[in-house]
Amino acid sequence: MPKGIIETVVARHRKDRTRLLDIVRDVREELGRITPEDTALIAASLGVSTIEVEGVVTFYHFFGNEAAGTYAVYLNTNIVAAMKGSTAIKAVFEKAAGVPFGNVTPDGRIGLHETSCIGMNDQEPSAIINGTIFTRLTPAKAKALVTAMEAGKDIRKLAVPLGDGANASKVVRSMVHNNIRRKGPVLFAPFRSGSALKKAASLSPEDVIAEVKRANLLGRGGAGFPTGLKWEFCRREKGQPHYVVCNADEGEPGTFKDRVILTEMPHLLFEGMALAGYAIGASEGVLYLRGEYAYLKPHLEKVLAGMRRKKWLGTGIAGKRGFTFDIAVMLGAGAYICGEESALIESAQGNRGEPRDRPPFPVQNGYFGKPTTVNNVETLCAAARILAKGADWFKTLGTPRSAGTKVLSVSGDCKKPGVYEVPFGLSVASLLAMAGGGDARAVQVGGPSGACIPRAQFERAIAFEDLATGGSVIVFGPERDLFEVVRNFMDFFVEESCGWCTPCRVGNVLLKRELEKIMAGKGTVRDLEEIEAWGKMIKATSRCGLGQTSPNPILTTLQNFREMYMAKVDAGRAFISEFDLEEAIRPAVAVTGQKPAGHAAEADHE
Amino acid sequence: MSNIIKITIDGRECTARPGQTVLEAAAANGIYIPSLCRFEGLKPAGSCRVCTVRVGGRYQASCTFPVSEGMAVESAVPDLEDMRKAIVEMLFVEGNHMCPTCEKSGNCELQALAYRFRMLVPRFPYLFPKKAVEPAGSKLLMEQNRCIKCLRCATGIRTKDNKKVFGPLHRSVEKKLFVDPALASALPERWARKAMDRCPVGCILRKEVGFAVPVGRRKYDKAPIGSDIEKPRS
Numbered sequence: 043m044p045k046g047i048i049e050t051v052v053a054r055h056r057k058d059r060t061r062l063l064d065i066v067r068d069v070r071e072e073l074g075r076i077t078p079e080d081t082a083l084i085a086a087s088l089g090v091s092t093i094e095v096e097g098v099v100t101f102y103h104f105f106g107n108e109a110a111g112t113y114a115v116y117l118n119t120n121i122v123a124a125m126k127g128s129t130a131i132k133a134v135f136e137k138a139a140g141v142p143f144g145n146v147t148p149d150g151r152i153g154l155h156e157t158s159c160i161g162m163n164d165q166e167p168s169a170i171i172n173g174t175i176f177t178r179l180t181p182a183k184a185k186a187l188v189t190a191m192e193a194g195k196d197i198r199k200l201a202v203p204l205g206d207g208a209n210a211s212k213v214v215r216s217m218v219h220n221n222i223r224r225k226g227p228v229l230f231a232p233f234r235s236g237s238a239l240k241k242a243a244s245l246s247p248e249d250v251i252a253e254v255k256r257a258n259l260l261g262r263g264g265a266g267f268p269t270g271l272k273w274e275f276c277r278r279e280k281g282q283p284h285y286v287v288c289n290a291d292e293g294e295p296g297t298f299k300d301r302v303i304l305t306e307m308p309h310l311l312f313e314g315m316a317l318a319g320y321a322i323g324a325s326e327g328v329l330y331l332r333g334e335y336a337y338l339k340p341h342l343e344k345v346l347a348g349m350r351r352k353k354w355l356g357t358g359i360a361g362k363r364g365f366t367f368d369i370a371v372m373l374g375a376g377a378y379i380c381g382e383e384s385a386l387i388e389s390a391q392g393n394r395g396e397p398r399d400r401p402p403f404p405v406q407n408g409y410f411g412k413p414t415t416v417n418n419v420e421t422l423c424a425a426a427r428i429l430a431k432g433a434d435w436f437k438t439l440g441t442p443r444s445a446g447t448k449v450l451s452v453s454g455d456c457k458k459p460g461v462y463e464v465p466f467g468l469s470v471a472s473l474l475a476m477a478g479g480g481d482a483r484a485v486q487v488g489g490p491s492g493a494c495i496p497r498a499q500f501e502r503a504i505a506f507e508d509l510a511t512g513g514s515v516i517v518f519g520p521e522r523d524l525f526e527v528v529r530n531f532m533d534f535f536v537e538e539s540c541g542w543c544t545p546c547r548v549g550n551v552l553l554k555r556e557l558e559k560i561m562a563g564k565g566t567v568r569d570l571e572e573i574e575a576w577g578k579m580i581k582a583t584s585r586c587g588l589g590q591t592s593p594n595p596i597l598t599t600l601q602n603f604r605e606m607y608m609a610k611v612d613a614g615r616a617f618i619s620e621f622d623l624e625e626a627i628r629p630a631v632a633v634t635g636q637k638p639a640g641h642a643a644e645a646d647h648e
Numbered sequence: 649m650s651n652i653i654k655i656t657i658d659g660r661e662c663t664a665r666p667g668q669t670v671l672e673a674a675a676a677n678g679i680y681i682p683s684l685c686r687f688e689g690l691k692p693a694g695s696c697r698v699c700t701v702r703v704g705g706r707y708q709a710s711c712t713f714p715v716s717e718g719m720a721v722e723s724a725v726p727d728l729e730d731m732r733k734a735i736v737e738m739l740f741v742e743g744n745h746m747c748p749t750c751e752k753s754g755n756c757e758l759q760a761l762a763y764r765f766r767m768l769v770p771r772f773p774y775l776f777p778k779k780a781v782e783p784a785g786s787k788l789l790m791e792q793n794r795c796i797k798c799l800r801c802a803t804g805i806r807t808k809d810n811k812k813v814f815g816p817l818h819r820s821v822e823k824k825l826f827v828d829p830a831l832a833s834a835l836p837e838r839w840a841r842k843a844m845d846r847c848p849v850g851c852i853l854r855k856e857v858g859f860a861v862p863v864g865r866r867k868y869d870k871a872p873i874g875s876d877i878e879k880p881r882s
Binding site: 094096101394399540545547551552572579 | 693739811
C-alpha cells in the first residue's frame with residue numbers, strides 16, 4: 043500500500059521536513075512514481091500543506107514526471123551530445139520503445155525523457171537509466187538496452203564495459219571514463235592521506251586562513267572570490283554552529299571535472315573540507331552532490347568511512363583535541379540553479395532550489411541560517427594541497443594574479459576530450475593544441491554563461507584576469523553552425539530558470555524567440571539592436587547569476603561573430619512581417635476549397 | 649554609532665535608519681520607487697525587479713537592498729525607468745491581460761504601473777500562453793491568465809498553525825502559483841478577502857463577490873500609483 047510505504051519512508055527520515063528531497067527520492071524509487079495522491083500523503087505525514095510538497099516535487103527535473111516509467115531513460119540532449127549523435131540515438135530509442143520522448147510506454151515500463159548536460163561531455167552520447175550512466179551510446183547499444191528493459195533485466199548489469207580507475211571498482215562499477223589527459227601538481231598529483239590535516243592541526247585556525255590567503259587561492263567555481271577571505275568572514279561571525287558546504291553540483295553545460303575529482307581524489311577533497319571546518323570553526327560539513335552523480339555516492343561514503351576509521355574525520359582529528367569534523371553527502375535532483383550557492387543551501391534544506399536575496403551572504407546567513415562557507419570541489423582540494431605543500435610553492439604556479447592550476451573539462455570537436463589540469467595563464471591556442479582541436483572555429487569558454495570566442499582571440503589566457511572560467515571548454519569545429527549552439531544554450535537557460543524573477547523567467551523566452559526569428563530569416567537589423575538591448579536589460583535586472591549571464595550565448599556571439607547574424611538579416615529593410623497570410627489561411631482554404639480574392643502575397647505588403 | 653544614515657537618491661540628500669531597505673528609505677523621504685511585488689508588512693520577495701536601482705554601478709532591487717552610510721542611489725534616471733517599463737511590459741506579454749473585463753481594473757497595480765510608465769503597446773511579442781481559470785478551494789478562484797508570480801500570496805497567506813496555503817509549482821516560464829485546496833477552503837472569510845486584496849492583479853478572486861466598487865471610482869482611478877508617496881522636490 044502506498045500509504046504504508048510512504049509513512050515508512052517518512053519515518054525513516056525522522057519526519058524531518060528538511061529531508062524532503064531524500065523522502066521524495068525514496069518514495070519515487072519504491073513506488074516508481076509520485077502522483078498527487080502520493081504528494082498529499084507525504085505532506086500529511088510531515089504535517090505540512092500539500093502545495094509545499096508539490097512545489098518541491100515539481101521543481102526538480104528528476105522528480106517532476108508523475109510517471110517516469112519503471113525504467114526511466116534520461117537522454118542527454120545538450121549541444122555536444124547532439125554533435126556526437128544523440129539525435130540518432132533518440133530516434134532508435136523511440137522506434138524500439140514505440141513512444142516518443144516525453145512519454146512512458148503504455149505498460150508503464152519504459153519512460154523516455156530528455157535532460158540537459160549530465161556531466162559526460164567527453165563520452166557522449168550518454169544517458170542515465172534509473173541512476174546508471176550509459177556512455178558512448180551507439181544505435182545498436184540503444185536498441186539492445188530497450189530489448190533488455192522490455193525483458194525486465196537488471197539495468198546495472200548492462201553498463202559494460204566498465205570505465206577506468208575507480209570507475210571500475212566494485213563500489214562504483216560504472217562505464218564512465220575519467221579521461222584525465224593532463225595531470226597537474228595541485229589536483230591530480232599523488233596525495234598522502236592526512237598530510238594536509240596534520241599540517242592544519244599544527245597551526246591555529248587563524249594561521250590556516252592566513253596560509254590560504256597568502257597562497258592567493260581564488261574560488262574555482264568561476265567567480266574567483268578569495269577563499270581565505272571568505273573563511274575569515276565566516277570565522278568572525280558570531281552565530282553558531284558554522285557549516286562547511288561543498289558545492290559538487292557542477293551543472294554548467296560542458297563541465298565534468300568535478301566528477302573526475304570526486305572519482306579519483308575524494309580523500310583530497312574531504313581533507314580540504316575538514317581543514318576548512320577547522321579554519322572557520324565548523325564541525326559539520328555537507329557535500330551537495332548533483333543528482334546525475336548519484337552513482338558516486340556509495341564510493342564517497344566508503345571513502346568517508348575509511349577516513350573515519352583512520353581518524354581523519356570524527357573527533358580528535360590528527361591527534362588534535364577539539365578538532366572535530368564530519369561530512370554528510372546530500373543529493374540534488376536535477377536543477378542547474380542549485381549550483382548557485384544560496385539556491386544550493388535552500389535545496390540542501392529540502393526546499394525548492396531558489397536563490398536567496400543577498401545580502402545577507404551565506405557566510406552570515408547560510409545553511410539553516412547559520413554562518414556557512416560554500417566552496418567549490420576544486421577550491422577545497424587546492425586548499426588541502428596548499429596546506430600540504432605551502433603557499434609559496436602554490437604561488438610558483440600560474441600567473442601573479444591567478445595562482446595555481448585550473449582543471450578544465452574539454453569537449454566538442456577535438457581529438458582528445460577529457461580533463462586537463464593546466465597552470466593558469468595557458469592560452470586557448472595551447473590548450474587546443476594539447477586537445478587536438480587546432481582547427482576550431484570557435485571555443486565556448488566557461489560554458490553557456492561564459493563567452494564564445496573566435497580564432498582571433500585564441501591567444502587569450504585562461505586566468506581570472508582574462509578568460510575566467512569554472513572549467514567548461516567546448517570546442518566547435520569549422521563546420522559547426524553556431525546558431526544551433528546558441529539556440530541549444532538558450533533552450534537550456536529557459537528551462538533552468540527557477541522562474542522567481544521576471545527578467546530571467548520571461549526575458550529569456552523572449553530572447554530565444556527573437557533568436558529564432560533571426561534564424562528563420564525573418565529578422566532585421568532592428569532585431570539585432572533589440573536583442574542586444576534586451577540582453578543587457580536581463581543581465582542588469584535579474585536576481586542571480588543565472589539571469590545575469592543567460593543572455594551571454596547571444597551577446598557574445600553577436601559581438602564576436604556579428605557577420606553570421608548580418609548574413610541572416612535583411613539589411614535593406616526595417617520591417618519583415620512575422621505574419622504569413624498564406625500560411626494562416628491554409629487550413630481554411632483546405633476546408634472550404636475557396637481561394638481568397640486577390641493575391642495573398644500583395645496583402646502581405648503593407 | 650549614529651542611528652541616522654545619510655544617503656543620496658538621484659543626488660537628493662536623504663536620511664535613513666539602519667536596517668531599512670533603499671525602497672523604504674526613499675518612501676520615508678518622499679521619493680517613490682516604483683515597485684510591484686512588494687507589499688507593506690510582508691517580507692519582500694524581490695521577484696518582479698521593477699524597483700531596480702543602481703548603487704555604485706551595480707543593479708540592486710531596492711525592496712531588498714539595505715541602506716548603508718554614504719550610499720549614492722540612482723533611481724529616476726532614463727535607462728532605469730526604461731528597464732522598469734520593460735519589466736512591466738514583460739509581465740503583460742507573459743500573461744493574458746484583458747483590463748476591460750478584469751474585476752481588478754482600477755485597483756490593479758500592474759495596470760497602474762503601465763499607466764505610470766505610459767505604456768501603450770509592449771515592445772515584446774505577446775506569448776499568448778494557454779492558461780485556465782481554476783477553482784482554488786471552495787471560496788476562491790485563480791485566474792491564471794493574470795498571475796505575475798509576485799509571491800505575495802505564498803508569503804502572506806498562512807493558516808493559524810503556519811501552514812502555507814499558497815505556493816509555487818514548477819519552474820521557468822511554466823511556474824505557477826496554486827493552493828492546497830483543503831486549506832484554501834478552510835480559510836476564514838476575512839483571510840479569503842485578504843488573499844484577493846493582496847493580489848496585485850486580478851488573479852486571486854473571491855467567488856460570488858465582484859465589482860462592489862464600480863470601475864471609475866477605484867483606487868487608481870482617483871490618484872495615480874505612487875502619488876501618496878511622492879513629494880515634489882523642494
